[in-house]
Amino acid sequence: MMNKKLSVATVQNxxxxxxxxPSVDKQAIALAFGRAAKDYDKAASFQRQVxxxxxxxxxxxxxxxxxVLDLGCGTGFFSQQISSRGLQVDAVDLSPEMxxxxxxxxxxxxxxxLADAEALPMADSTYDIAFSSLALQWCDDLATPLKELKRVVxxxxxxxxxxxxxxxxxxxxxxxQQVDQYQHVNSFLSQKAVKVALAQAGCMRYDLEFSPIxxxxxxxxELMRDLKxxxxxxxxxxxxxxxAGRKTILDLESAYNVFRHENGQxxxxxxxxFGVIIND
Numbered sequence: 001m002m003n004k005k006l007s008v009a010t011v012q013n014x015x016x017x018x019x020x021x022p023s024v025d026k027q028a029i030a031l032a033f034g035r036a037a038k039d040y041d042k043a044a045s046f047q048r049q050v051x052x053x054x055x056x057x058x059x060x061x062x063x064x065x066x067x068v069l070d071l072g073c074g075t076g077f078f079s080q081q082i083s084s085r086g087l088q089v090d091a092v093d094l095s096p097e098m099x100x101x102x103x104x105x106x107x108x109x110x111x112x113x114l115a116d117a118e119a120l121p122m123a124d125s126t127y128d129i130a131f132s133s134l135a136l137q138w139c140d141d142l143a144t145p146l147k148e149l150k151r152v153v154x155x156x157x158x159x160x161x162x163x164x165x166x167x168x169x170x171x172x173x174x175x176x177q178q179v180d181q182y183q184h185v186n187s188f189l190s191q192k193a194v195k196v197a198l199a200q201a202g203c204m205r206y207d208l209e210f211s212p213i214x215x216x217x218x219x220x221x222e223l224m225r226d227l228k229x230x231x232x233x234x235x236x237x238x239x240x241x242x243x244a245g246r247k248t249i250l251d252l253e254s255a256y257n258v259f260r261h262e263n264g265q266x267x268x269x270x271x272x273x274f275g276v277i278i279n280d
Contacts, residue, residue: 038097159277
């Protein structure tokens with residue numbers, strides 16, 4: 001085990017170029033999540049729901065001392081839960097501010113490593129299990145972090161992950177299309193593209209579950225504030241972000257209102273991929 005302190009690895013921008021999503025600015029992503037770090041947990045109900053379902057895909061009995069990588073650990077909510085089972089956890093994130101929040105939560109129960117999922121600093125076959133929830137969609141090319149996870153997890157080990165796929169936040173996307181010509185919501189890989197990435201990464205034994213998860217809000221602005229609260233407002237390069245004033249807000253609310261349910265609330269639907277890989 002490494003010392004219980006923050007290990008720093010060089011953060012690199014990948015140029016591998018995923019074919020279906022524009023390239024992302026890793027520094028901008030780290031800054032966006034860094035700004036949200038202190039208040040992240042207040043707005044992370046969706047992340048908790050998804051991560052909880054992913055955690056349930058781990059074996060019910062895991063030997064004490066098993067080494068686990070929590071990739072994209074955020075504030076360490078799941079690092080703490082995994083560690084509480086007697087497992088050795090390395091919490092890895094792109095944002096130093098998120099890692100600081102994880103340290104405040106978990107103390108010396110886990111190790112903290114600042115690193116990019118596309119260029120992990122660990123040696124081959126370091127871990128028995130890798131856990132990564134709602135982090136991989138921020139990578140240029142899904143095959144790249146999957147290759148890295150395969151490399152750092154031992155032969156026969158387990159990799160579980162979630163990522164957002166095409167159709168996520170479709171209600172918000174459609175509403176914005178009625179307001180202006182800009183793209184305000186990130187693009188996500190199709191289900192087919194996820195399977196292609198797995199093949200490119202050499203993942204042969206895997207199981208995928210695609211599941212919609214819907215949250216409800218009183219207004220479009222409430223949803224936008226929720227996204228800001230979790231740091232998910234960074235848009236892929238070449239996109240226009242942000243609201244442009246009172247008229248834009250009113251126009252967005254009017255356009256989003258067509259989705260309002262009988263209960264008076266507005267839906268925001270995420271399409272989530274749950275993946276389980278046996279690392280052959």
